[in-house]
Amino acid sequence: MEEHRESRSSRNSLVFAVNGERFDVSSVDPSTTLLEFLRSHTRFKSVKLSCGEGGCGACLVLLSKYNPELDQVDDFTVSSCLTLLCSVNGCSITTTEGLGNSKAGFHPIHQRFAGFHASQCGFCTPGMCVSLFSALVNAEKRHRPQPPPGFSKLTVSEAEKAIAGNLCRCTGYRSIVDACKSFAADVDMEDLGFNAFWGKQDSKEVKISRLPLWKRNDQICTFPEFLKKENKSAAFLDLERCCWLSPVSIPELQSLLENADNNQYSVKLVVGNTGMGYYKEVEHFDKYIDIRHIPELSFIRRDQTGIEIGATVTISKAIEALKEQDEGDFHSEGVMVFKKIADHMEKIATGSIRNSASVGGNLVMAQRNNFPSDISTILLSVDAVITVMTGHKCEKLMLEEFLESSPLDAKSVLVSFKIPYWDPCRNITSETNSIMLFETYRAAPRPLGNALPHLNAAFLAEISPSEMGDGIKINSCQLAFGAYGTRHAIRARTVEDFLIGKVLNFSVLYEAIKLLEAFVVPEDGTSSPAFRSSLAVGFLFQFLGFLAEVETEISSAQVDGYSNTLLLKALKMKQNDDQFDQTKFPTLLSSAKQVLELSRKYYPVGEPIIKSGAALQASGEAVYVDDIPSPANCLYGAFVCSTKPLARIKGIEFKSKSATHGVSALISYKEIPEGGANVGSKTIFGAEPLFADELTRYAGQRVAFVVADTQKNADRAANLAVVDYDMENLEPPILSVEEAVERSSFFEVPPIFSPKQVGDILKGMDEADHKILSAEIKLGSQYYFYMETQTALAVPDEDNCMVVYSSIQCPEFAHATIARCLGIPEHNVRVITRRVGGGFGGKAIKAMPVATACALAAYKLCRPVRIYVNRKTDMIMAGGRHPMKITYSVGFKSNGKIMALQLNILIDAGLTNLPNRSAMRAPGEVQASFIAEAVIEHVASTLSMEVDSVRNINLHTYNSLNLFYEGCAVGGIELGQGLWTKAKQMAAFALSSILCGGTVDLLEKVRVVQTDTLSLIQGGFTAGSTTSESSCEAVRLCCNILVERLTPIRERLLEQMGSINWETLIQQGLEDLNVRISEVGAAAYMQAVNLSANTLFVPDLSSMLYLNYGAAVSEATMVLQVEVNLLTGETTILRSDIVYDCGQSLNPSVDLGQIEGAFVQGIGFFMFEEYPTNSDGLVVSEASGEPPLLLAVSVHCATRAAIREARQQLQSWNKSKGFDSTFNLEVPATMPIVKELCGLDYVEMYLQWRINGRK
């Protein structure tokens, strides 16, 4: 082995650059990710941790690699949460801090993000900026015409896709896409939405001139010269000390593997390490072997027989290679196969994952872990050949054999795979006038971005006109299906055998489909099995259905004198068209327009000014709780949660000794100090325990808090903690609201929340012509999915005090809870919150126990303790939106007028043994709007009336609404909703009455600072969409006090000086104080001008009962002509119009962002976001403010209307079947649900109808 090593130059310390700074690391745990390093060992904290699984883009960095031979730099984004630090040896990393900052000047990307109002909570913004920067850098490398000044070579379509791998929970994306598109050379300025740069009336030229200038020639250098030089001397890393090995040849790899075998240590082969996104490393490996530098594993070779790709080639590079195939070398159909494989690969994960994920890693995961891989399915359909090396032996296998063999062991290496070149004349039957058809399919919850498929498929067929001239004959076909709940991708051989040699018509296709249904059967435990089988049918129909249609066309073609060959040519053209079919690569957004009415009456209140801190958020300078550097001696915590809904806790142990590595303490309710109490949160309904005591009351309840030296060790230990449960003699848990009713487990509802009856139900029912009695609807939960998970830092201070930094919507409540838990006076506690990376209600009550646990641990251990809850634990603990079961009875007239409505709503508010819930954005309102729509729909379908007619006849008037409306020092937290900005505007407005300099100037002088319970002891909750307005009123009142105090000084100064500015005025205020103290002593001090003011503004409770008018119209279709939709249940929103009246907006741009963001979050609730739990209620998934969220119900309504159309069509095909026009469309209306309502046997029914001559 030594001789192999000597043959190349390698380093024994890790060298790389971050934003141009050199880093040299000689000792590191090889499992350290780039993100961990950046966040804990550098000042570059813009790189955020959100999912930790490669799924959200918050942690993206630009990785640049230098190729000394070509003197070329490759720039691409990667997810730093999965990228191992050792693998960036010799690379340069650029984060958003590297682009610009508040001192040196913001980059135009930062400025445009701010100006297009594209940053709300800002937690996603650094990753977004990096994605856009990468797109710009790469666009500049393309051979394209020079763009106009100020623009880049980027196209609008590329700009939209630039952020396809980044999630944002706040904005609704439109504003972000506008910021990206503003750089594109082909952008239509009219298409760019509302922004702070220009007004509607400005000309195109003016608009362009107002955009922060992007100078292409001033590009940031992504690869520093010093690193180029160093790379020329030594490129490979051999960190024996940290167990990271980089072999550069197969013999070297073989000897490393042999050594491991002989010396009994464990090794892990790594390439991109993206597999960690799915399979978290629980075991510890002694050594990591980075196999990316072995030429035999990283080649791409083409010849006349096909293309062979080394296992370590990334998916992005494989796509490039497959697309590069030149038609000169191959028959066009063969090239088409390569291109379609590449097209499919582009739908895998996101660009940043594909940039580091290897094709070999994917195939190994498919083989070893039964991963629902796309690559294995598509390669299976084209007879790919695999080369595997075990020891010194290399073996070639068909992919099918490889997938079916026993899981690859740790010593076997996948070397390469080969896709044969498919020439219809050579490969299959040698029919001269045959053509090749190849298509791949994928049904996933989202067409682009991270979403594993419900099923994928790839079909290859060779067809020719039948000798009898009666249709198209299938000479051969290969049908591969995968990811549907099967151990690995499979070939549907029974169906293939049946089809081969047949002339395709509707009957043949029907039979093939029946065979397929029996073949594609998901394994037990797979979700929506019937839906998945129906997808397989749908895709086969999509592939072959048009050939069956051809049967009819052929007869008419022959009558018209056309030859079969001509017809085949036409087919071929159709196939080529499909390749460029836009529906396969939909753009993310089409266009949007915002029309607002602005008022300058209360200037600068009402101005659409840029959100305070937006550019800081974009440049990564904004400090969130987890960005605060750890104090010396800091420890880290992680929660151990119960997995049982109701059980006695006998004890907690760790799975192995190594699990306790770095652990300092395990804290449970027993560690609560004397005088303290086991409380984790307080609400108006009472307190909730911090930890389960002897009894755990729901799965997901906090049982203990592990404290360790690093967050990683704390998380690992918590993961490996084993709770010993005892369930003997315990009542069975209550796991549904129905059981809760049966067992009389009810919440005492405080009178203020008790529902009040309006009108006389019996009278209304009597007057009704029709009644629907006891109909039921269920609404599930929804996870908050704030991008920043729960986090806190507790620092012990002198004299038993505790300072806690918390990402919380209600610091005051955390303050009280912490004091009570620790048994110390409230004046010993101080809670500080500067900004929250998204809350949506989830950082109110649910953030308190997180802060309290840190405070408790810090108090016990006398050391700072912090936590950044990992996404999985966060999901388990969060609880989410309240699920509801609604039973309604409604009486109505024949014209649709509702006379009486009785609703029984069962809310799971915590008296079941399910995770307890808490308010989520628009709590209650969103469900109420859904219930109203569901009732209206039900009435309409019972009367066979248009839904809109029923809506119209039941619309409220102002007076009828009054029937339902009889009817805090305010402190607010910046959650991204623009509270600071509005407060600033109000301060400037209110202080401007002192007439001292301009208001614009004043705006710049106002700074809003963090919330601190030391200075703001009655902050209340930031929730309910009214906090900004109330905070502004408090600001106004305070400013009025200041104005009153300063006015006499101003007048005196004006008299003396003739004119006056703010600085002089304030200076004078201060000097008045100093002079008086020195001249006349303490008594005068009391009369001095007090330049700070506070006030307690308690909004009238009725302010929460605000009236908003909003309307949203959405158009959703499931069009038969767009087969995809009816065949898969995929719903596409074609257009949504929102009209929203938010009164006199304090800041229209901020409110617009809230409206769009809430609407999109509502779409998530109604259409996409499932909340999967196991039978114990444990979440099993891995991975203006509120009112506009309600409007998203329109998307659901439109979907219901489209489904109704589809059902009518089914009815027309099969009159005997009787499709009920009243159906219940669940929330969320996901693909499986929509598809089921459209008919899982839609294809079969259509075929039967055709077979029966369309009767």
Ligand SMILES: Cc1cc2nc3c(=O)[nH]c(=O)nc-3n(C[C@H](O)[C@H](O)[C@H](O)COP(=O)(O)OP(=O)(O)OC[C@H]3O[C@@H](n4cnc5c(N)ncnc54)[C@H](O)[C@@H]3O)c2cc1C
């Ligand atoms: C967010 C996300 C979304 C994704 N979406 C999809 C999707 O939609 N469709 C899809 O098909 N895939 C998807 N993937 C999977 C992705 O394609 C794989 O994670 C990736 O290809 C693995 O490659 P890697 O180089 O990162 O492997 P690594 O993580 O480095 O390795 C994975 C495993 O394979 C082993 N290994 C790697 N190479 C070899 C080799 N040559 N010989 C032997 N063993 C080897 C490693 O030891 C490890 O056990 C997704 C992944 C992520 C993170």
Ligand code: FES
């Ligand atoms: S992609 Fe890395 S944190 Fe989400």
Ligand code: FES
């Ligand atoms: S601004 Fe995008 S997640 Fe908050």
